[in-house]
Amino acid sequence: MNTILHPELRGDRDEAPTAPDGHRLDHAEGTSQPLRSRPEPQPRGARIHGRRPIDQAEAAARFIAAPEHEKMHDERLWDLRQKRDREMHAIDEWEELRTLASAIKEHTLTHLDEYLDQFEANARANGVHVHWARDAAEHNRIVHGVLHDHGAKSLIKSKSMLTEECGFRPYMASVGIEVIETDLGERIQQLDNEDPSHIVVPAVHKLRTDVADVFARTIGTDATNSDVHYLAEAQREATRPLILAGDAGMTGCNFAVAETGTVTVCTNEGNADLSANVPKLHIASIGIEKIIPRMEHLAVFIRLLSRSALGSPITQYTSHFRGPRKGGEMHMVLVDNGRSARLGLEEFWTSLKCIRCGACMNTCPVYRRSGGLSYGATYSGPIGLIIDPTFNARKYSNLPFASSLNGSCSNVCPVKINIHEQIYAWRRELVRRHEVPLAKKAMMKAAGELLSRPTAYRAAVAAADAVLPLLPRFIIYNGLNAWGKHREVPHPPKQTFHQWHHANRGDKR
Amino acid sequence: MRIGLFVPCFIDAFAPEVGIATLELLERLGLDVVYPRDQTCCAQPMANAGFNAECADTEALFVRNFSGFDYIVSPGGSCVHHVREHFDAIEQSDAVKEVRGRTFELVEFLHDILKVDAFPWARFPHRVGLHHNCGTLRGLRHAAPSELHEPFFSKPKELLSKVDGIEFTTPARPDECCGFGGTFSVFEEVVSTKMGYDKVSDHASAGAEYIVSADSSCMMHQRGCAERIGVPIKFIHIAQILNGARA
Numbered sequence: 001m002n003t004i005l006h007p008e009l010r011g012d013r014d015e016a017p018t019a020p021d022g023h024r025l026d027h028a029e030g031t032s033q034p035l036r037s038r039p040e041p042q043p044r045g046a047r048i049h050g051r052r053p054i055d056q057a058e059a060a061a062r063f064i065a066a067p068e069h070e071k072m073h074d075e076r077l078w079d080l081r082q083k084r085d086r087e088m089h090a091i092d093e094w095e096e097l098r099t100l101a102s103a104i105k106e107h108t109l110t111h112l113d114e115y116l117d118q119f120e121a122n123a124r125a126n127g128v129h130v131h132w133a134r135d136a137a138e139h140n141r142i143v144h145g146v147l148h149d150h151g152a153k154s155l156i157k158s159k160s161m162l163t164e165e166c167g168f169r170p171y172m173a174s175v176g177i178e179v180i181e182t183d184l185g186e187r188i189q190q191l192d193n194e195d196p197s198h199i200v201v202p203a204v205h206k207l208r209t210d211v212a213d214v215f216a217r218t219i220g221t222d223a224t225n226s227d228v229h230y231l232a233e234a235q236r237e238a239t240r241p242l243i244l245a246g247d248a249g250m251t252g253c254n255f256a257v258a259e260t261g262t263v264t265v266c267t268n269e270g271n272a273d274l275s276a277n278v279p280k281l282h283i284a285s286i287g288i289e290k291i292i293p294r295m296e297h298l299a300v301f302i303r304l305l306s307r308s309a310l311g312s313p314i315t316q317y318t319s320h321f322r323g324p325r326k327g328g329e330m331h332m333v334l335v336d337n338g339r340s341a342r343l344g345l346e347e348f349w350t351s352l353k354c355i356r357c358g359a360c361m362n363t364c365p366v367y368r369r370s371g372g373l374s375y376g377a378t379y380s381g382p383i384g385l386i387i388d389p390t391f392n393a394r395k396y397s398n399l400p401f402a403s404s405l406n407g408s409c410s411n412v413c414p415v416k417i418n419i420h421e422q423i424y425a426w427r428r429e430l431v432r433r434h435e436v437p438l439a440k441k442a443m444m445k446a447a448g449e450l451l452s453r454p455t456a457y458r459a460a461v462a463a464a465d466a467v468l469p470l471l472p473r474f475i476i477y478n479g480l481n482a483w484g485k486h487r488e489v490p491h492p493p494k495q496t497f498h499q500w501h502h503a504n505r506g507d508k509r
Numbered sequence: 510m511r512i513g514l515f516v517p518c519f520i521d522a523f524a525p526e527v528g529i530a531t532l533e534l535l536e537r538l539g540l541d542v543v544y545p546r547d548q549t550c551c552a553q554p555m556a557n558a559g560f561n562a563e564c565a566d567t568e569a570l571f572v573r574n575f576s577g578f579d580y581i582v583s584p585g586g587s588c589v590h591h592v593r594e595h596f597d598a599i600e601q602s603d604a605v606k607e608v609r610g611r612t613f614e615l616v617e618f619l620h621d622i623l624k625v626d627a628f629p630w631a632r633f634p635h636r637v638g639l640h641h642n643c644g645t646l647r648g649l650r651h652a653a654p655s656e657l658h659e660p661f662f663s664k665p666k667e668l669l670s671k672v673d674g675i676e677f678t679t680p681a682r683p684d685e686c687c688g689f690g691g692t693f694s695v696f697e698e699v700v701s702t703k704m705g706y707d708k709v710s711d712h713a714s715a716g717a718e719y720i721v722s723a724d725s726s727c728m729m730h731q732r733g734c735a736e737r738i739g740v741p742i743k744f745i746h747i748a749q750i751l752n753g754a755r756a
Contacts, residue, residue, distance in 0.1 A: 003681035003682070004681060005681050005682065005707055005710075005711055056697075057696065057697045057698075057699065057700070060697065060699060060700050061699035061700075064699055064700065064703050070703075074707075078682070085655065085656070088658050089658060091658070092658075094658040095657065095658050095659070363656065365685055365686045365688065365704050366697070366700055366704075369700050369703050369704065370700055400559075401558075401559075401692075401693070401696050401697070402697055402700075403690070403693065404643065404686045404688060404689065404690025404691075404693045404701070404704070405557070405643070405644075405690060405691075405693070406643035406647070406686035406690070407643055407644075407646075407647035407648065408643075408647070408654070408656055408684075408685075408686070410647075411647060411654055411656035411657055412656045424557075424595075426559075427557075427558065427559030428559045428561050429559075430559060431558075431559040431560055431561070436559065440558065441560070444554075444555045444558055444560040444563045445560075445563055447554060447555055447563070448552070448555050448560070448563030448564060448565075448566060448567060449566070450549075451518075451549045451550045451552065451554075451555075451566075451567040451570075452549070452566030452567040452569070452570050454546075454547040454548070454549055454570070457549045461521070461522060482695040482696075482698040483694065483695055483698070483733070484733075485698055485702075486698060486699065486702035486734075486737060487702050487705060487730065487733030487734045487736070487737045488732070488733040488736040488737050489733065490523040490729050490732070490733065491523075492522065492523065493523065493524075493525050493526075495525060496521050496522055496525055497516050497520060497521040497525035497528035497529065498516075498521055498546070499525075500525050500528075500529060501528075501532075501544050501546075502546075505532075505544065
């Protein structure tokens with residue numbers, strides 16, 4: 001049993017699946033800790049005001065003010081981190097795998113044009129229609145065009161962060177095409193009209209009672225019944241007919257292999273297979289950074305992906321899509337949407353190595369206590385802090401500050417992105433671009449002047465007659481005494497070290 | 510061996526006993542320790558907030574204060590991390606590189622450079638929970654972080670194990686950040702304090718009487734959090750224990 005910070009969440013009995021011989025199933029979700037919570041209204045995410053900077057701290061404070069949600073979210077994701085650690089320790093060459101994965105990605109990204117051309121040629125040879133989209137709008141128009149050509153009015157799709165990035169669902173709604181998400185968590189979020197809060201487990205910020213509320217509202221379940229089996233079954237009953245009747249299917253892409261022109265999608269629910277194989281038309285949306293050169297490289301990433309993400313050795317389904325089936329049609333849309341510009345950013349281009357496992361989110365002590373929706377962006381958590389500002393430096397200017405720079409994210413990253421160093425670099429970059437409040441700038445300028453003048457500094461330290469002595473004022477002051485709101489201020493001693501030294505070692509230089 | 514003692518600003522102002530213990534300990538070990546009296550700060554507060562240009566004069570002052578020593582030693586892990594890993598607001602002249610390369614955090618100095626194998630004057634008959642400052646853990650590599658597949662090592666634990674009577678407790682999340690994070694502690698004060706509450710509660714549940722750390726800034730934050738929610742736990746810097754503090 002994993003260690004736990006909030007023992008009160010432990011259930012009376014373990015409802016996890018067991019094998020016929022009675023032992024607890026040691027695979028994928030089978031090892032998740034059974035935790036219980038009391039119903040509580042769901043805290044919602046960041047307040048969006050156009051392009052004005054997202055106030056992540058404000059939204060995080062509301063999440064923490066909902067303790068049932070915060071505790072469950074924290075423990076659930078920490079449980080994933082612990083499972084990830086167990087899988088890591090079972091593989092002696094883990095660190096070599098990370099180094100190799102990083103090297104493959106860096107090689108590919110620095111030869112991206114060649115591998116994209118190779119991928120396109122091989123995909124076309126497989127009978128796939130290949131499209132190129134410069135940005136989100138072009139992606140959405142291309143997909144709409146394909147659907148329009150086939151007279152498709154409904155689209156079943158598996159989870160894709162790229163389509164979230166493209167604002168795909170609202171766009172489809174605006175052109176009158178019904179989208180049905182087939183990943184359970186994503187479907188919950190779609191029915192609740194809320195963005196995914198995590199790139200792998202999109203509804204992890206919700207309690208089961210929240211899901212019961214959503215399903216009662218949208219698919220007519222009993223609002224007082226939050227049994228997970230009941231809810232999952234009800235959703236299945238409600239969604240299967242829609243899946244079977246879907247005019248077209250869409251998947252994202254975990255890896256696109258250049259030498260074969262194929263796309264690999266990893267899921268635990270088999271829903272990508274449904275989306276790709278039930279209708280005759282399959283569209284795959286692919287971020288251009290998803291390319292890897294050869295099939296042999298895929299093995300490296302498959303070994304790392306699910307272990308890092310969920311602490312399971314592999315996803316239940318690893319599906320490879322090569323071309324259209326008989327009588328069908330397959331399209332691939334290769335999407336840039338800011339990626340080639342990011343590739344040109346000297347300090348930040350390696351963020352494109354990301355394989356979207358979410359390990360950095362699971363380990364992040366800030367993310368676990370804030371909820372993913374507090375970031376008000378497609379990508380949340382550590383990886384979000386370094387990707388989001390590339391989309392809009394002003395809107396996401398607060399995000400790189402939503403980190404204690406502890407560095408755990410970089411250590412769990414399976415492709416060795418130096419995430420916390422990039423967070424630090426983004427702070428500098430945002431200051432350079434004047435995307436930080438003027439008051440903060442004035443405060444830091446004053447601190448810099450004081451700290452570089454020993455005499456003035458000593459005079460300021462000696463003038464400890466204010467409510468707080470100097471230090472809290474220059475490091476800590478923001479006009480609201482933010483230090484002391486939720487913690488006690490330090491007790492100033494009778495004598496500083498400087499004074500003590502003068503009194504006791506004054507004869508020494 | 511001539512040592513420049515670097516006492517970070519918050520230790521000077523709020524934890525002078527940590528500076529004193531460091532000085533006395535280094536003197537006990539027979540070193541010639543000088544405290545340059547014009548020192549202020551390493552510039553980390555501005556750098557941490559992204560204001561690198563505002564660090565230049567403070568970094569230049571630091572280099573003036575600490576040039577010419579065999580080693581610069583400090584009981585402030587995160588400050589040393591700044592000096593060694595960042596500290597690039599000024600031109601990287603030979604003098605600057607020299608000072609940066611000779612700056613050590615106390616634990617690594619005792620462990621890696623002096624290789625101290627006994628603290629016969631020290632006795633600490635208490636249960637302690639070890640807190641790793643994140644900059645020292647993952648930046649200066651004080652210990653093996655839980656995320657990496659590598660053999661266990663912990664320099665602070667190794668040193669403390671030489672102290673008579675000490676007993677270690679293990680929290681549920683041994684190297685989770687406590688939420689201080691420099692300016693993070695005020696810009697994100699709700700998350701920061703929640704992390705602090707969880708950290709001190711975790712140590713208390715594990716049975717620790719003391720939280721011991723090589724960094725006073727984390728402990729200043731943790732103490733404030735513990736006092737606010739009424740967790741009865743005490744705080745002590747590793748320099749004090751190694752220097753022979755009994756409680």
